[in-house]
Amino acid sequence: xxxxxxxxxxxxxxxxxxxxxxxxxxxxxxxxxxxxxxxxxxxxxxxxxxxxxxxxxxxxxxxxxxxxxxxxxxxxxxxxxxxxxxxxxxxxxxxxxxxxxxxxxxxxxxxxxxxxxxxxxxxxxxxxxxxxxxxxxxxxxxxxxxxxxxxxxxxxxxxxxxxxxxxxxxxxxxxxxxxxxxxxxxxxxxxxxxxxxxxxxxxxxxxxxxxxxxxxxxxxxxxxxxxxxxxxxxxxxxxxxxxxxxxxxxxxxxxxxxxxxxxxxxxxxxxxxxxxxxxxxxxxxxxxxxxxxxxxxxxxxxxxxxxxxxxxxxxxxxxxxxxxx
Amino acid sequence: xxxxxxxxxxxxxxxxxxxxxxxxxxxxxxxxxxxxxxxxxxxxxxxxxxxxxxxxxxxxxxxxxxxxxxxxxxxxxxxxxxxxxxxxxxxxxxxxxxxxxxxxxxxxxxxxxxxxxxxxxxxxxxxxxxxxxxxxxxxxxxxxxxxxxxxxxxxxxxxxxxxxxxxxxxxxxxxxxxxxxxxxxxxxxxxxxxxxxxxxxxxxxxxxxxxxxxxxxxxxxxxxxxxxxxxxxxxxxxxxxxxxxxxxxxxxxxxxxxxxxxxxxxxxxxxxxxxxxxxxxxxxxxxxxxxxxxxxxxxxxxxxx
Numbered sequence: 001x002x003x004x005x006x007x008x009x010x011x012x013x014x015x016x017x018x019x020x021x022x023x024x025x026x027x028x029x030x031x032x033x034x035x036x037x038x039x040x041x042x043x044x045x046x047x048x049x050x051x052x053x054x055x056x057x058x059x060x061x062x063x064x065x066x067x068x069x070x071x072x073x074x075x076x077x078x079x080x081x082x083x084x085x086x087x088x089x090x091x092x093x094x095x096x097x098x099x100x101x102x103x104x105x106x107x108x109x110x111x112x113x114x115x116x117x118x119x120x121x122x123x124x125x126x127x128x129x130x131x132x133x134x135x136x137x138x139x140x141x142x143x144x145x146x147x148x149x150x151x152x153x154x155x156x157x158x159x160x161x162x163x164x165x166x167x168x169x170x171x172x173x174x175x176x177x178x179x180x181x182x183x184x185x186x187x188x189x190x191x192x193x194x195x196x197x198x199x200x201x202x203x204x205x206x207x208x209x210x211x212x213x214x215x216x217x218x219x220x221x222x223x224x225x226x227x228x229x230x231x232x233x234x235x236x237x238x239x240x241x242x243x244x245x246x247x248x249x250x251x252x253x254x255x256x257x258x259x260x261x262x263x264x265x266x267x268x269x270x271x272x273x274x275x276x277x278x279x280x281x282x283x284x285x286x287x288x289x290x291x292x293x294x295x296x297x298x299x300x301x302x303x304x305x306x307x308x309x310x311x312x313x314x315x316x317x318x319x320x321x322x323x324x325x
Numbered sequence: 326x327x328x329x330x331x332x333x334x335x336x337x338x339x340x341x342x343x344x345x346x347x348x349x350x351x352x353x354x355x356x357x358x359x360x361x362x363x364x365x366x367x368x369x370x371x372x373x374x375x376x377x378x379x380x381x382x383x384x385x386x387x388x389x390x391x392x393x394x395x396x397x398x399x400x401x402x403x404x405x406x407x408x409x410x411x412x413x414x415x416x417x418x419x420x421x422x423x424x425x426x427x428x429x430x431x432x433x434x435x436x437x438x439x440x441x442x443x444x445x446x447x448x449x450x451x452x453x454x455x456x457x458x459x460x461x462x463x464x465x466x467x468x469x470x471x472x473x474x475x476x477x478x479x480x481x482x483x484x485x486x487x488x489x490x491x492x493x494x495x496x497x498x499x500x501x502x503x504x505x506x507x508x509x510x511x512x513x514x515x516x517x518x519x520x521x522x523x524x525x526x527x528x529x530x531x532x533x534x535x536x537x538x539x540x541x542x543x544x545x546x547x548x549x550x551x552x553x554x555x556x557x558x559x560x561x562x563x564x565x566x567x568x569x570x571x572x573x574x575x576x577x578x579x580x581x582x583x584x585x586x587x588x589x590x591x592x593x594x595x596x597x598x599x600x601x602x603x604x605x606x607x608x609x610x611x612x613x614x615x616x617x618x619x620x621x622x623x624x625x626x627x628x629x630x
Contacts, residue, residue: 014440145583147533150576263447285455300445
């Protein structure tokens with residue numbers, strides 16, 4: 001229990017640090033977006049209107065510490081202000097609109113890579129040196145060193161443009177209304193094939209190799225020999241004795257990968273013009289939409305922290321040595 | 326040096342990766358000698374297919390893709406190596422200090438390392454690049470270098486802690502060797518493979534990240550690199566008019582470099598750790614996990630006592 005509390009405390013501090021960093025970042029940059037927005041249009045706003053606008057978007061003048069406390073309060077009440085680009089929508093509206101799409105991409109692709117990758121890894125380790133292992137294991141290394149940009153551009157060009165098999169943009173056919181109809185869901189799935197495949201390729205190699213190498217390390221252990229000596233079936237030794245223990249470090253891999261997947265999802269969403277968090281962040285960056293950028297960074301940090309915390313919890317559950325502490 | 330060469334020769338993967346890397350370095354060094362054109366000068370009609378005259382075709386602006394690739398290699402390799410060096414240096418210094426000195430030093434460094442690890446990196450880099458505005462390759466190398474040291478620091482720390490408990494370090498301490506001597510002569514050589522792996526992994530990460538930043542249009546579009554080539558190709562809708570050579574050239578350049586560096590890394594792992602030679606694989610990944618496992622067990626022990 002103390003272990004859990006300690007981790008929780010650490011994540012709280014980490015979030016606090018990230019939030020502070022998030023506060024400092026746009027303030028290091030010259031000018032504020034409101035001034036930039038209106039000076040670029042050549043408008044001369046009266047100073048009162050300018051101040052009113054600044055207040056609306058959360059760029060209050062005043063001593064830095066007052067700004068900081070106002071900012072912290074807004075973070076902890078999750079009141080992130082208004083988007084400059086989509087005014088009068090609030091940052092929360094903008095984020096809510098896109099977060100589900102990213103969760104969809106990241107979630108499905110993680111589950112697929114995790115299950116396929118670990119199954120293939122277990123199989124490759126059990127029959128190491130066989131055809132499956134000699135082909136797939138080096139291949140997964142190659143896949144691991146491929147950046148998401150290249151994979152997604154390759155898919156977009158081959159299946160989207162040249163062969164014209166799959167749609168090249170957006171999350172569903174905009175002629176259909178979002179509803180629980182077969183037509184709509186089929187369209188969503190069709191649009192998700194390429195982004196999800198890209199993300200699976202980015203992740204799957206890591207799982208495969210991790211579990212394969214763990215398995216191989218474990219297979220020499222005494223308890224494996226013992227299980228065999230007891231006359232248990234091969235399948236049982238492989239899954240219940242070998243794989244079960246080899247899976248443990250995958251929990252860490254899972255939490256570690258979330259940062260990579262978020263990055264990969266960002267670029268994939270941009271290439272396929274998918275309306276997720278990554279694309280929203282890109283739009284916000286190019287439009288200097290500071291409130292949305294800040295909200296994005298916060299929500300992504302929060303996702304990383306949550307995943308890491310969940311991994312810690314899973315560890316406590318899976319590894320009895322930590323539970324006693 | 327000759328010892329490294331014989332080792333490389335014995336390991337097929339490493340030597341293959343090394344050869345590819347050397348070809349890239351050669352291209353980067355002799356960029357001006359092996360090209361005839363200026364990479365940003367119009368030298369032919371737009372969107373010419375690959376031919377003898379223009380080996381990799383031309384862009385929308387009538388620029389020679391081969392020349393762009395060669396000059397892009399120079400930028401990408403330079404950025405990759407310099408940021409890789411910064412990451413390696415920071416990671417090693419912080420990791421060894423934390424692992425060897427322990428106590429308060431360790432607590433402070435480890436705290437910041439852990440914070441840096443849970444901040445989403447690519448989004449942060451994109452925001453930084455955007456705020457700095459049309460980031461030049463130097464800027465990109467610096468921001469990547471100074472934000473990506475955490476993994477290296479963590480792995481080096483765990484390995485240093487493991488080494489510090491070994492007898493040869495303890496006997497060196499008892500023999501009254503100075504701390505600096507222990508750090509530089511006893512510890513550093515034994516960390517060489519981890520530091521090398523850190524460097525190679527960081528170069529790969531930097532090249533990929535730089536390409537990503539520039540592809541999104543957050544770099545300086547006037548400099549020539551693989552990322553800006555992709556950006557320009559995307560911007561002039563090369564894909565939709567069928568100018569595949571414009572997209573394919575930088576993509577393959579990045580992919581092949583990625584494979585080369587990955588092979589080199591596995592090779593180094595196999596060479597430095599004889600136990601691993603029986604099976605190949607993504608060692609660095611495993612070692613990172615081993616490092617985390619080790620830390621977890623340490624925390625568990627602390628909790629017990």
